[in-house]
Amino acid sequence: MKKQIEINAIILKEPGHLEKIRTTLVTELKPDEVLLKVHRIGICGTDLHAFRGRQPFFTYPRILGHELGVEVLEIGSGVTDLKIGDRCAVEPYFNANPDQAVRAGKTNCGENLSVFGVHEDGGMREFIVLPARYLHSSDKLSYEQLALIETLSIGFHAIKRADVREDDKVLVIGAGPIGLATMQFAKIKKAKVAAMDLNQERLEFCKTHLNVERLINAKSEQVMADIRKIFDGDLPTVVLDATGNPQSMKSTFDFVAFGGKIVFIGLFQGDFTFFDPLFHKKEITLMASRNSLGKDFDEIISLVEKGILDTGPWVSHRVSFQDLPKKFESFLDPKNGVIKAMVELK
Known part of the structure; x- marks a missing residue:
């Protein structure tokens, strides 16, 4: 029998309309999957474009969120390189089918690529279940730093x-x-x-x-x-x-x-x-240049851990998960000087 939990999520129902909802998450893990608690969510330009109704290849309603700092809560039977309590960044470029580009190692631009939080519901919710291969852990970085890794990886x-x-x-x-x-x-x-x-x-x-x-x-x-x-x-x-x-x-x-x-x-x-x-x-x-590769995430995490790359200046605005629906539109106003807004979950 499948395990299910009720969780809070924030969904973009249509352009300009974010709403907090209750939804169900199936937590019965496949051998390669991990149950994760979401601690930080970076607001991306893609999220802002979607809110405006200007994001290509996008459909509504959609749970946004692909810049994530997460905690491992449970691991599937086949997962060997993660442990409960690990802090991770999420590589949000999912390739269900090993098409020609993916077989060549170009997982950033697979023919059947699905980006978490863009082409499918993402991480703007309390808990998520993902395949372990999309997680990149660090025992030194904070959840906020880990949520910045995806943005950094594009550059x-x-x-x-x-x-x-x-x-x-x-x-x-x-x-x-x-x-x-x-x-x-x-x-x-x-x-x-x-x-x-x-x-x-x-x-x-x-x-x-x-x-x-x-x-x-x-x-x-x-x-x-x-x-x-x-x-x-x-x-x-x-x-x-x-x-x-x-x-x-x-x-x-x-x-x-x-x-x-x-x-x-x-x-x-x-x-x-x-x-x-x-x-x-x-x-x-x-x-x-589209997206990034898994090895890019690992290299960036190493650069931040070694102090070669400073993430300190990045986050200009912080908002609670609870307040996000009413605060989100303010991030679009140039007068507010937003560099990177970060959503905080307890």
Whole structure:
């Protein structure tokens, strides 16, 4: 007979309407599964887009939440690498079918990929059951730090895609959470890093908290001259766009150095075109970067544990699980200066 428990959850019933509900969770574990208590939930850009009704490949109603810090409560009979009480980050990229990409190790972009909290109900609830293979434990990090690992992994994966090296000049466009993570890992690679954004306060955050000294306001009437100035007359060898804005994405073809690389991290919901002669003239390498890999999670956890990566500046707002439905909309207001909002569960 299946075991069931009644739990609290928060569901996005339709755009603009979050609601706290009671729901049932089946807790009878398969051999590879783990019962988890959710302690922290990071609010992602995907969650904000879904609230606005602007998230592609999304259906309502949906329980959001894929940036999670969780505690292991029970383990299935076949689980050997976790124990009760372990603190974990959740890798939310689920591949039920080992399709061609997954067989090649590209679990971040499987043909049948389902993202927890996006394509299926996620972790915005008190307890969840997941396969153990999607958990990454640490006996040193807090639940809040573990809930940040997924966001950080997006930037980490993009830097790996671009194969950023110490002699690279890197321009990151977009100083939201994904852009900030991208800058952090480019800095760890010891590249020369510049941040570009329309929001001067975000740029100042990059300087104050991430030690990114090269700042470019995208509203400048001489952006190209500004770029060349901060890179001593050169253009960036790597441009990473985390905006998802088609005009910004198009501008990267002008900004990047001859023989350079462009990585699109942000997603634009529509067709995108560029001037082919310029693309060929510069011999540009153009890439997309989607999600991240399990090994990325492990590497990031190690960097945070060793003190190489500081998560201290990240969380700007905290809210209780109980108060989230009435507070959520405030996170969309630029005046509130949200970098990362974190939901706290007891």
